[in-house]
Amino acid sequence: MADSDIVRVFDTTLRDGEQAARINLNTGEKVQIARQLERLRVDIIEAGFPAASPGDFDAVKQVASEVRTPVIAGLARTTESDITAAGEALRSAARSRIHVFIATSPIHMEYKLKMTPSEVLREVEIGVRLASGITGDVEFSAEDASRSDIDFLVDVYSLAVECGARTLNIPDTVGYAMPNEFGEFCGNIISKVSHPGIIWSVHCHNDLGLAVANTLAAVRAGARQVECTINGLGERAGNASMEEIVMGLRTRSDHFGADTKIDTAKFFSTSKLVSNLTGVPVQPNKAIVGVNAFAHEAGIHQHGMLCNRATYEIMTPESVGSPGTDLHLGKHSGRHAFNERVELLGYQLTSDQKAKAFEYFKVLCDKKKDVSDGDIEAFLLDRVIHATPERRYELKDYAVTVGSGGKPTASITLSHKDQELTEAAVGNGPVDAAYKAILKLLSFQPELTEFRIRATSEQADAQGEAHVILRYKEIKAQGRGASTDIIEATIRAYLEAVNRLYATAAAREVTI
Numbered sequence: 078m079a080d081s082d083i084v085r086v087f088d089t090t091l092r093d094g095e096q097a098a099r100i101n102l103n104t105g106e107k108v109q110i111a112r113q114l115e116r117l118r119v120d121i122i123e124a125g126f127p128a129a130s131p132g133d134f135d136a137v138k139q140v141a142s143e144v145r146t147p148v149i150a151g152l153a154r155t156t157e158s159d160i161t162a163a164g165e166a167l168r169s170a171a172r173s174r175i176h177v178f179i180a181t182s183p184i185h186m187e188y189k190l191k192m193t194p195s196e197v198l199r200e201v202e203i204g205v206r207l208a209s210g211i212t213g214d215v216e217f218s219a220e221d222a223s224r225s226d227i228d229f230l231v232d233v234y235s236l237a238v239e240c241g242a243r244t245l246n247i248p249d250t251v252g253y254a255m256p257n258e259f260g261e262f263c264g265n266i267i268s269k270v271s272h273p274g275i276i277w278s279v280h281c282h283n284d285l286g287l288a289v290a291n292t293l294a295a296v297r298a299g300a301r302q303v304e305c306t307i308n309g310l311g312e313r314a315g316n317a318s319m320e321e322i323v324m325g326l327r328t329r330s331d332h333f334g335a336d337t338k339i340d341t342a343k344f345f346s347t348s349k350l351v352s353n354l355t356g357v358p359v360q361p362n363k364a365i366v367g368v369n370a371f372a373h374e375a376g377i378h379q380h381g382m383l384c385n386r387a388t389y390e391i392m393t394p395e396s397v398g399s400p401g402t403d404l405h406l407g408k409h410s411g412r413h414a415f416n417e418r419v420e421l422l423g424y425q426l427t428s429d430q431k432a433k434a435f436e437y438f439k440v441l442c443d444k445k446k447d448v449s450d451g452d453i454e455a456f457l458l459d460r461v462i463h464a465t466p467e468r469r470y471e472l473k474d475y476a477v478t479v480g481s482g483g484k485p486t487a488s489i490t491l492s493h494k495d496q497e498l499t500e501a502a503v504g505n506g507p508v509d510a511a512y513k514a515i516l517k518l519l520s521f522q523p524e525l526t527e528f529r530i531r532a533t534s535e536q537a538d539a540q541g542e543a544h545v546i547l548r549y550k551e552i553k554a555q556g557r558g559a560s561t562d563i564i565e566a567t568i569r570a571y572l573e574a575v576n577r578l579y580a581t582a583a584a585r586e587v588t589i
Contacts, residue, residue: 082335085302089123094310104136106354111140112425113347118340126152127166128159132584134166141170150174155204164211175208182221209241216244223249234270244276252284260294267299278302281317288317307351320344320365345398346423356544356555408442434461444561451533455542455559468576477507487511508567521589523547543570554578
């Protein structure tokens with residue numbers, strides 16, 4: 078396939094995806110996702126918005142240092158401080174990109190920016206020239222382009238090219254466009270801003286459920302970069318889903334005449350990894366990576382599948398890495414088989430982490446006969462890939478008493494600064510009692526805003542996995558825990574969120 082038919086994949090899971098409500102990834106988790114995106118053969122990874130916070134800056138810097146094959150991008154407004162921060166965070170990248178943006182729609186210019194069109198043009202010139210002085214790879218985005226005046230956009234994009242931008246992005250920031258309309262809109266701009274060597278990109282949101290359709294329409298119109306996220310994560314209703322765009326292009330190559338370099342067989346594991354680390358479940362009927370995407374229950378469908386799979390499947394489960402079987406590991410499994418399974422699940426561990434994970438695996442094997450993929454992922458997230466590098470509170474011991482004659486009682490012992498602290502409390506249930514006992518040991522009172530538990534597999538002896546979100550002042554933090562004892566899992570999840578609150582508060586200089 079000719080280079081002109083290759084569509085570059087720009088993944089913004091770590092930036093726009095993390096901006097979704099209730100998602101708060103730390104640096105270690107972002108690096109874990111970035112490593113898997115590299116294995117997926119993503120062309121560009123937008124690692125974050127370096128000027129947004131010290132944590133975002135550190136995450137972009139770490140991803141830039143550790144992930145070498147893709148281009149690593151940092152987002153920046155047209156201000157000098159944003160662009161300088163992006164350049165500094167990307168300094169160690171093998172290949173870096175500064176992604177500069179400013180809004181161009183009348184409503185954004187008047188009410189958000191409080192700028193005239195001529196002032197916006199001046200900002201474009203200043204920002205893109207500054208970024209071009211730092212790196213030869215500059216992308217420019219006209220925020221809310223789909224609601225902007227097309228003649229003004231032509232002026233904006235032409236100026237950006239003159240100042241050094243080599244990728245021009247047309248965002249449908251609020252998911253307002255219709256596919257035919259957006260395709261024509263993009264084609265019109267591309268034809269009017271004709272410069273050799275320019276890559277045209279699109280960034281579509283899903284407010285009307287049309288992000289993927291609009292993106293594919295733009296590819297038909299000449300766009301050769303698509304901005305997207307794993308599982309469609311993102312602000313509000315989310316972004317265009319990478320797996321849907323890529324499989325749309327590949328499955329209907331006869332229609333688009335374009336393809337990507339993505340290793341689609343890693344989609345399923347990547348989707349699951351991102352879901353586990355963000356705490357956002359994938360809906361069962363999600364296209365490509367949902368658990369029902371290749372499930373057939375109706376008798377007519379099953380009959381057709383038995384005759385020829387192509388009757389009801391336009392792609393194979395194997396093409397996107399969807400597991401055909403669920404093979405279990407047990408106490409007789411060795412390190413090689415275990416490490417191979419961990420990598421197949423999408424996790425990239427260091428040598429120390431592999432050793433630690435194998436120890437936990439053997440301990441778990443003594444508690445249950447078969448260890449499922451869900452069990453492995455649960456203890457990897459809970460015990461190996463620590464959510465916070467420094468854990469203020471560790472669970473040392475707990476005891477819960479539940480009976481029909483009285484209220485549930487919990488006694489919790491935590492280690493904190495080389496001390497052991499113990500408190501007890503009663504509650505409406507064992508989890509409520511445990512959480513009240515923990516609160517007595519803390520110097521602040523976070524609010525529990527979300528709580529859910531699930532089994533890691535369908536086996537009777539499956540581990541329980543708990544997920545909680547705590548809020549204190551303006552800070553939210555998630556926590557997860559796993560154990561064969563569901564009460565222990567809920568306690569671990571709560572403490573993980575507490576430790577995250579402390580870490581985030583320290584980064585933001587908020588007093589707890």
